[in-house]
Amino acid sequence: DAGVIQSPRHEVTEMGQEVTLRCKLISGHNSLFWYRQTMMRGLELLIYFNNNVPIDDSGMPEDRFSAKMPNASFSTLKIQPSEPRDSAVYFCASSSSTGGTDTQYFGPGTRLTVL
Amino acid sequence: GENVEQHPSTLSVQEGDSAVIKCTYSDSASNYFPWYKQELGKGPQLIIDIRSNVGEKKDQRIAVTLNKTAKHFSLHITETQPEDSAVYFCAATDSWGKFQFGAGTQVVVTP
Numbered sequence: 001d002a003g004v005i006q007s008p009r010h011e012v013t014e015m016g017q018e019v020t021l022r023c024k025l026i027s028g029h030n031s032l033f034w035y036r037q038t039m040m041r042g043l044e045l046l047i048y049f050n051n052n053v054p055i056d057d058s059g060m061p062e063d064r065f066s067a068k069m070p071n072a073s074f075s076t077l078k079i080q081p082s083e084p085r086d087s088a089v090y091f092c093a094s095s096s097s098t099g100g101t102d103t104q105y106f107g108p109g110t111r112l113t114v115l
Numbered sequence: 116g117e118n119v120e121q122h123p124s125t126l127s128v129q130e131g132d133s134a135v136i137k138c139t140y141s142d143s144a145s146n147y148f149p150w151y152k153q154e155l156g157k158g159p160q161l162i163i164d165i166r167s168n169v170g171e172k173k174d175q176r177i178a179v180t181l182n183k184t185a186k187h188f189s190l191h192i193t194e195t196q197p198e199d200s201a202v203y204f205c206a207a208t209d210s211w212g213k214f215q216f217g218a219g220t221q222v223v224v225t226p
Contacts, residue, residue, distance in 0.1 A: 004158075043159075043204065043216040056213065091158050103149060104214065106158035 002026070004094050004107035012113045018080040021110045023092035025073050032075050033093040033104060034067055043091075049075065082114045117142040117209030121217025128224055134192040136220045138205035141186065145207040148181060148188050149214070153202045162203075163190070195224045 005024040013019055025032055034046040047057040052069045060067070064083070069075045079086055089111050093104040118141040128134045140148075146167040151159035165172045165179045165188065172179050176195075181188040188207075192199055205217040 042218050045213055048213070056211065093158075102147070103161055103164060105161065106151075108158045 004092060004105055006090075006092055006107040006110050008110060009108065010111045010113075012115065013082055014115050015083055016081045017114075018078065019082045019086075019112060019114075021077040021079075021090050021092075021112070023075045023077070023107060025075070025092075025094040026096075026105055027073070029094040029096045029105075030072065031095045031097055031102075031104075032069060033095075034075070034077050035091045035093065035106075037089045037091060037109070046077070079112075082112075084114045087112055087114050117145060117207055117213075117215040119205060119207050119215045119217045121205050121220060123220060124218065125221045126223070128195050128222070130195060130197060130224055130226050132195055134190075134195055134199070134222055134224075136190045136203055136205070136222075137187060138189070138207070138217050139185075139187045140207040140215070142207070142209050143183075143186065144210050145186075147208045148179070149206050150179060150190050151204045151206070153204065153219075155201075159204055192222075195222075197224050197226055200224045 007022045031050045033048040036044050046059045047067045049069045067077045089109045091106050091109045093106045095102045095104045121138045149164035150162050152162045153159045163177050163179050165181050176193045178191045200223050202219045202221050204219050206214040209215050
C-alpha cells in the first residue's frame with residue numbers, strides 16, 4: 001500500500017508568490033497533520049484535521065497560511081503571500097485514530113525555498 | 116502544555132556498540148510515546164512506540180523503556196550498524212492528544 005504522498009518534493013519561489021503544497025493520506029486514514037521542520041524550531045504542528053474537519057489550527061503562524069481538506073483523502077496547505085522566513089520542509093502525516101494519540105505516518109516532505 | 120526534552124543532541128558510537136537516547140516529558144496525562152528515525156532528505160519514520168500501560172518494548176535491536184513516575188523514556192539500539200546513522204526523534208502526546216516532539220538526536224555510527 002502506498003504511504004503518504006506529498007507534492008511537489010521541492011519548491012522554489014519568490015517572495016510574494018502563492019505556494020500550494022499537496023498531500024494524499026494513506027487509504028483508510030481519517031486524521032491529517034501538517035508539520036513544518038526547521039533547524040531553529042524543529043518539528044512544529046501547524047494544523048490537524050479529523051474526518052475532514054479542522055480540529056486545531058493554533059500552530060498556523062499567521063493568516064497567510066491556510067489549509068483545506070476538500071475530501072477524505074486529500075489536503076492542501078497554501079501560503080499567500082510567501083515570505084523568505086517560510087522556507088522550511090513541510091510534512092504531512094496521517095493516522096487512523098479519532099485524535100492525535102495514535103501512530104502518525106509521515107510523507108517525504110516538501111522542501112520550500114522562498115527567495 | 117507538554118514539553119519534551121531530548122538528550123544528547125549528538126551521539127557518536129562505534130559500530131557494534133550500543134546507543135541510548137533519553138527523553139523527559141512534563142504532562143502526566145501523556146500516554147503514547149513514539150520514536151521516529153529521519154534519514155537525510157526523508158520524512159520521519161516510526162521505528163518503535165510504547166503506551167503508558169507498558170514499561171518496556173523490544174523489536175530486534177531496538178528497545179524502548181518508559182518510567183511514568185519519573186516521566187522519562189529511552190531508546191536503546193544494540194549492535195549498532197552504519198545504517199543506524201540518522202536523526203532520531205522522541206515524542207509524547209499532550210493533554211489534547213497532539214504530539215510534542217523532542218529536538219532530535221543526530222546519531223553517527225562509525226565503522
